[in-house]
Amino acid sequence: MHRGGSAETISTVKLKLDLHDVYNRGDEIDRQLRGVIDEAVAKRAKLVEIIPGKGSGQLKKRVLRFLQQKEIKALYHRVEKDSGNFGRVFVHFRWK
Numbered sequence: 001m002h003r004g005g006s007a008e009t010i011s012t013v014k015l016k017l018d019l020h021d022v023y024n025r026g027d028e029i030d031r032q033l034r035g036v037i038d039e040a041v042a043k044r045a046k047l048v049e050i051i052p053g054k055g056s057g058q059l060k061k062r063v064l065r066f067l068q069q070k071e072i073k074a075l076y077h078r079v080e081k082d083s084g085n086f087g088r089v090f091v092h093f094r095w096k
Contacts, residue, residue: 013045019052023059033066037091041075044095048076054087063089 017036022028033050040048052059066072067079067089077094 013040013043014047014049015040015043015045016049017051019050019059019063023053023055026062029059029062030066033063034072037072037075040091040093045093046095047093048091050089050091052087052089057086060087060089067091 015036017032019029019032022032036048036050039045050063052063064079067076075093077092080090080092082088082090
């Protein structure tokens, strides 16, 4: 059995997007969100962790609105708001 190395199976690919640096640039926020969703689809990732941060909650609301768009919602399985960390959202994918 081979162990180690950089080979990842479909079920272990996880992506992370931290939006702290672009919190006040709307177009860039949408571009980065779309980019990470597209990357998740291309790599058949199981999970995307999006970190809008805690702040006022406006960025998290924007992320959730983005994820609710019909064409985006069709790409993933479900969204989970981290109950232990208000500033984090998980997007789960299911691949056949």
